[in-house]
Amino acid sequence: IQPVQVHFFLHPFSVSGRFELWDTDDPVPRAELLKKVRGVDGLLCVLTEKVDAELLDAAGPGLKVVSTMSVGYDHLSLEELKKRGIRVGYTPDVLTDAVAELTVALLLCTSRRLVEATHEAKTGGWGTWRTLWLCGYELANSTVGILGLGRIGVAIAERLKPFKVKKFIYTDVAPRPELANMINAEYVSMDELAQQSDFLTICCALTPETQGICNKNLFSKMKETSIFINTSRGGVVNQDDLYEALATGQIAGAGLDVTTPEPLPTSHPLFTLKNCVILPHIASASYTTRNAMSVLAANNLLAGLRGEPMEKELKL
Numbered sequence: 361i362q363p364v365q366v367h368f369f370l371h372p373f374s375v376s377g378r379f380e381l382w383d384t385d386d387p388v389p390r391a392e393l394l395k396k397v398r399g400v401d402g403l404l405c406v407l408t409e410k411v412d413a414e415l416l417d418a419a420g421p422g423l424k425v426v427s428t429m430s431v432g433y434d435h436l437s438l439e440e441l442k443k444r445g446i447r448v449g450y451t452p453d454v455l456t457d458a459v460a461e462l463t464v465a466l467l468l469c470t471s472r473r474l475v476e477a478t479h480e481a482k483t484g485g486w487g488t489w490r491t492l493w494l495c496g497y498e499l500a501n502s503t504v505g506i507l508g509l510g511r512i513g514v515a516i517a518e519r520l521k522p523f524k525v526k527k528f529i530y531t532d533v534a535p536r537p538e539l540a541n542m543i544n545a546e547y548v549s550m551d552e553l554a555q556q557s558d559f560l561t562i563c564c565a566l567t568p569e570t571q572g573i574c575n576k577n578l579f580s581k582m583k584e585t586s587i588f589i590n591t592s593r594g595g596v597v598n599q600d601d602l603y604e605a606l607a608t609g610q611i612a613g614a615g616l617d618v619t620t621p622e623p624l625p626t627s628h629p630l631f632t633l634k635n636c637v638i639l640p641h642i643a644s645a646s647y648t649t650r651n652a653m654s655v656l657a658a659n660n661l662l663a664g665l666r667g668e669p670m671e672k673e674l675k676l
């Protein structure tokens with residue numbers, strides 16, 4: 361499949377001699393999806409679709425493959441998929457550059473207080489030049505911590521290095537020397553990561569083990585001058601604890617591209633904080649990347665339907 365033949369935002373469709381396309385940018389309503397999946401052989405979805413027992417039951421025993429246009433797969437019930445022998449495709453790698461780029465942008469935006477600064481400039485808060493006004497934290501000579509070192513963590517570090525970062529540290533379930541050597545990162549414990557990081561960037565997948573892992577315990581060990589960045593999944597953060605840490609000055613700032621829930625209600629307390637920058641889950645949102653993701657997801661689906669190896673298949 362060539363990029364030009366694929367819509368940017370493919371929502372679930374089925375292939376069984378024919379296919380059905382949810383041809384809008386809005387998520388398919390659950391009731392509609394449950395109706396449409398009946399009897400399909402394959403399903404291409406995005407991360408707003410919960411693929412659980414209910415949906416798989418609705419699809420029926422003919423479903424052979426689910427292809428998600430995302431690197432994250434916490435919206436898929438892997439246990440149910442495995443139980444039913446359904447193959448799963450996903451889209452790692454093609455979004456690494458876009459996500460790393462956005463993470464760096466969010467980090468700088470948070471640490472150098474860009475949202476506050478443009479607000480002040482626009483609303484009359486810009487008086488005379490003042491010595492400490494809108495001061496933030498710089499990357500030069502800093503320690504950057506990565507929670508969950510994978511392709512994206514490496515790509516973030518590669519982009520941050522030219523800003524003269526002094527040291528990269530990371531933690532994960534086990535050391536990952538092959539990736540760590542690429543960025544000269546040192547493996548540390550979770551406590552050391554919290555204590556030493558001037559910038560802590562969260563790159564781990566959301567799993568039962570990482571659910572709420574960024575909580576009071578972690579924030580209480582971080583420096584008052586540290587910046588917390590999350591572009592993975594909102595579920596890895598305990599948002600009440602993060603609010604507390606930001607509001608009381610336990611940490612200096614946070615940049616979030618992901619929250620729980622999404623969208624985050626505009627009345628959420630995190631929106632009241634000047635030191636919290638919130639983006640609406642746009643890390644992979646470049647035309648090039650979304651196009652590559654949709655092509656890969658479509659090709660994974662077709663390969664799965666043909667019983668061939670997928671370009672990117674999740675091992676269940």
Ligand SMILES: O=C(O)[C@H](O)CO
Pocket residue numbers: 407429430431432433455592643644
């Ligand atoms: O999981 C993913 O793919 C990102 O969160 C969205 O592109």
